[in-house]
């Protein structure tokens with residue numbers, strides 16, 4: 001572009017872009033002054049990389065989502081996020097976007113179509129896929145741009161997300177900032193190829209390399225990729241080559257970076273380059289540069305000082321706890337009308353089918369769930385009834401699928417992800433415990449995601465297809481954990497989980513799928529989460545359990561009845577939150593507690609129940625609470641080992657007798 005061909009409209013746009021590029025630089029100058037003055041503790045510098053964040057935001061439309069990373073202040077400023085609350089957020093002051101709950105750019109601003117990151121590198125990339133899928137399902141033409149550092153591209157989520165976006169032809173732009181280092185590790189120690197853009201060919205998408213220090217080049221590449229995505233041609237990987245001239249974060253220095261490399265890249269500073277270019281082209285006057293700087297500096301100074309003057313964020317335990325979960329529905333449909341005998345598995349299928357018929361926002365994701373109907377055949381026939389857009393086979397990507405579900409939920413869908421076996425949720429653990437669990441507390445994003453997880457043993461399936469891992473998740477604030485024992489409960493609790501605007505882990509015991517039958521209300525209804533069921537009334541002792549353990553407890557209670565002993569059985573049904581009242585009331589009546597579960601004993605959920613009863617019901621107890629649980633070994637394959645050594649069931653009788661004799 002030369003001065004002669006620059007029209008006044010493009011000149012105006014170029015000038016506006018230049019201003020947008022200057023803003024994050026000037027904010028950073030202020031932040032660095034504050035650090036030197038000891039008034040700010042932490043800062044991740046984006047100095048020298050501003051053209052990527054600003055160029056991306058500039059190249060997209062306001063309706064497009066951006067998922068920035070930790071050096072992308074320019075995304076927020078270019079989208080016009082107000083400076084004072086932004087500074088409050090960065091400084092942990094009251095008035096910030098997360099109310100002091102999370103740091104730096106870890107928050108979403110849905111009204112600006114920005115979904116911020118969590119600390120875990122690359123975790124937002126599958127989320128971008130979910131948002132993009134939402135665009136497709138809604139027939140809207142927004143695209144989603146997601147950032148990753150070159151270091152983050154070695155995480156599995158990067159590859160799962162690229163693959164998913166490519167097989168589903170999703171409107172995603174993956175924007176990799178290759179700045180030469182991941183903390184102290186230079187690219188050559190972590191990445192065996194010169195150009196990360198090459199990865200694109202392995203996923204069947206275009207891979208573009210762009211000069212990340214040239215804001216017009218970035219804008220152009222992003223516009224091209226966005227146009228392609230809007231045409232329905234799928235994702236693009238853009239690698240922006242740049243350099244991290246100020247080190248990882250301000251406290252860690254740059255000693256390990258060769259000084260000449262920094263010098264070399266400082267000469268290619270994106271702000272200086274663009275300024276000089278616009279001056280050379282006659283778009284900008286030198287005096288104007290100084291005047292604009294002064295004008296913007298004054299605005300930044302004022303907002304930063306106003307933020308600094310504010311108090312630290314303050315709150316109460318009650319207020320903090322209240323925001324861990326999104327408020328649920330106020331009313332539930334009671335079970336009413338005719339019932340029919342159903343197996344456990346059929347009750348689950350019926351709940352899903354009724355929910356899908358009633359609400360188009362329910363979308364199923366999982367491995368082999370479409371034509372094949374899932375390995376346990378829970379979704380058999382669903383593809384035919386609901387179609388391929390709503391019943392989606394995913395590749396083998398637990399993390400990718402759960403992350404995508406989060407993106408769908410942010411766009412108002414109610415995704416249900418089927419784990420093929422609950423054991424494989426370990427591959428999606430990060431998405432569950434860090435992304436799904438924390439989002440509502442941190443910035444108010446409600447995530448109506450249900451993860452169905454066929455779990456448990458007694459099917460002779462060995463250590464990796466038999467685990468009971470409910471306790472892993474009960475420890476994480478922000479998740480709900482459900483484990484039904486009867487067909488009626490399976491249906492009502494699953495419908496409640498689908499109606500709940502929070503992430504729910506729904507553990508379905510595989511042995512019960514086809515071993516248990518019972519009356520199930522035909523019409524849709526919900527059983528509120530967090531309410532236990534009195535499975536059997538008794539006087540002499542209480543057994544608390546869930547899942548298959550309830551059946552063992554009932555069997556034992558029946559045996560003891562023959563000996564004149566009356567045992568009460570409480571089926572917790574929901575473990576997080578659990579019905580403390582129901583358990584305490586029962587123990588106050590019977591004075592004896594046994595908690596029974598299939599999962600290994602140490603740090604199992606039984607420990608929580610037993611400890612709470614010891615704390616809250618000590619005066620009523622005639623015996624110490626007893627736990628009967630799986631042996632602390634991996635679940636053995638041989639059914640004789642599993643049943644005689646691993647299984648809690650093998651130790652139940654003796655334990656009950658010990659409890660009664662105490």
Ligand SMILES: Cc1ncc(C[n+]2csc(CCOP(=O)(O)OP(=O)(O)O)c2C)c(N)n1
Pocket residue numbers: 071119120121148149150151152153177179181182183244248
């Ligand atoms: C999963 C995970 N592991 C480790 C870290 C610690 N960590 C924070 S930033 C960082 C380097 C990231 O490098 P890169 O992705 O290249 O981004 P850059 O900082 O260079 O912009 C590391 C290792 C993390 N945040 N997440």
Ligand SMILES: [Mg+2]
Pocket residue numbers: 149150151177178179180181182183
């Ligand atoms: Mg890097």
